[in-house]
Amino acid sequence: MDFDFEGMSPTARFAFLTGTVVPRPIALITTVSPSGALNAAPYTFFSIAGIDPPIVTVAVLPTADGRMKDTGENILSTGEFVVNLVSEDLAAAMNTTCIDAPPGVNELALANLETAPSATVRPPRIAASPVALECRLHSTVPLSANQVLVVGRIIQAHVADKFVINPNEPIFDTPAFRLIGGMHGAKWYTRTADLFEMERPTWANRDV
Numbered sequence: 390m391d392f393d394f395e396g397m398s399p400t401a402r403f404a405f406l407t408g409t410v411v412p413r414p415i416a417l418i419t420t421v422s423p424s425g426a427l428n429a430a431p432y433t434f435f436s437i438a439g440i441d442p443p444i445v446t447v448a449v450l451p452t453a454d455g456r457m458k459d460t461g462e463n464i465l466s467t468g469e470f471v472v473n474l475v476s477e478d479l480a481a482a483m484n485t486t487c488i489d490a491p492p493g494v495n496e497l498a499l500a501n502l503e504t505a506p507s508a509t510v511r512p513p514r515i516a517a518s519p520v521a522l523e524c525r526l527h528s529t530v531p532l533s534a535n536q537v538l539v540v541g542r543i544i545q546a547h548v549a550d551k552f553v554i555n556p557n558e559p560i561f562d563t564p565a566f567r568l569i570g571g572m573h574g575a576k577w578y579t580r581t582a583d584l585f586e587m588e589r590p591t592w593a594n595r596d597v
């Protein structure tokens with residue numbers, strides 16, 4: 390079956406994209422408003438997008454009533470955010486933070502999530518997150534009114550000590566992070582426990 394994206398409603402496009410492009414990593418993003426209010430919310434329209442410079446992208450869609458989400462407002466006005474990756478242990482708390490709270494509500498407090506100071510940016514990291522990426526705004530791609538693709542540059546990162554196997558290369562015990570991913574619809578998630586391995590082919594050693 391073919392799908393004409395130009396003729397589809399935004400709701401149907403959302404259902405299509407979240408129902409096909411899976412799994413999606415979850416960025417639990419912490420920001421601080423210009424007046425100092427802490428904010429946290431999950432984003433799966435999120436990706437790494439470069440290493441030199443080191444880049445992440447996050448798509449902040451408008452709220453149901455067409456406003457810019459607090460995460461977007463805060464990033465645009467302060468230029469700083471932290472991407473906290475989400476383990477199975479943090480799943481329920483992450484889900485709590487997506488509540489449609491009014492601006493100024495600290496979702497971290499609602500979810501009983503403790504923070505720790507970041508090294509280079511004002512927003513704190515989530516203490517229980519295995520990996521936190523401290524980012525400064527690199528650039529933005531305005532997509533429509535109150536909707537923006539945030540391009541962030543990773544300035545500093547924190548990984549919980551127990552996952553670091555070799556800090557020099559670096560090598561991590563990645564499966565032990567037990568990260569979760571977003572799946573279809575608004576409610577489904579996946580674990581990252583079912584792994585398999587493949588060597589990358591080279592033309593010199595091809596067997597095809």
Ligand SMILES: Cc1cc2nc3c(=O)[nH]c(=O)nc-3n(C[C@H](O)[C@H](O)[C@H](O)COP(=O)(O)O)c2cc1C
Nearest residue numbers: 430431432433434448449450458459460487488489
């Ligand atoms: C797993 C998950 C992923 C989400 N991904 C996105 C996303 O990529 N972009 C977006 O605009 N909203 C996304 N949302 C919805 C926001 O988290 C939600 O609108 C939240 O209230 C925004 O909070 P804020 O206004 O504090 O930024 C997601 C929600 C969940 C639970």
